[in-house]
Amino acid sequence: MEEKSISDIIEEYLKQILGESSQIEIRRSEIANHFDVVPSQINYVIKTRFTIQHGYLVQSKRGGGGYIRIERVNLLDNVDVLNSLIQAIGDSISERDAYDIVRTLYDEKLLTRREGDLMLVALSKQTLNVNDCNVEARLRARILISMLNRLRYES
Structure with missing residues (x-):
């Protein structure tokens, strides 16, 4: 196991x-104490597991009364969220980050399994093999952004 x-x-x-x-509001130090870890471990989890690519918006307020707010968002019902996602993709995206976005769209039932699988094939390293990782990442970003824009207009 x-x-x-x-x-x-x-x-x-x-x-x-x-x-x-x-949404939830948490105190980083309380969660760190609960798990007996350093607060930076909580930051790591939030930065890597609760991203816009995974369907979350995170806001934080520092200081004595500080908190971290984690909000689950519906990607395609909220134009601002979709725009943030596209902005997060930027000019290039790794295969792993593209996979995370497609997985989130599937988990949110915005894609069928077949649609998700087709997107993953189109965005894969094998499909985009042009012998230059930077070119592949830029091409992957353009394809993914086009797909997201198409989904937005069909929803």
Whole structure:
């Protein structure tokens, strides 16, 4: 049986707290104390697991009364969120980050499995093989942004 990393456990915990709510507010130090980890571990989990590519918006307020707000967003119902996602893609995107976006669209039931699989094939390293990783990442970004814009207009 595969043993879970502390990051996986913290992610599951935060998602469990989020549950059916649209957002949660947490204190980084409280979560760190709960898991007996340094606060930067909580930052790592939030920065890597709760991104716009995964369907979350994160806001934070520093200081004594500070908090971290994690909000689950519907990617295609909110034009601002979709624009943020496209902006996050920028001029280039890795295959892994593109996969995360497609996975989120599938998890949100905005794509069928077949549509998601076709998107992944179109965005894959094997398909875009032009013997230059930078060119592939730029081409992948252009294709993904075009697909997202098409989804937006059909929704």
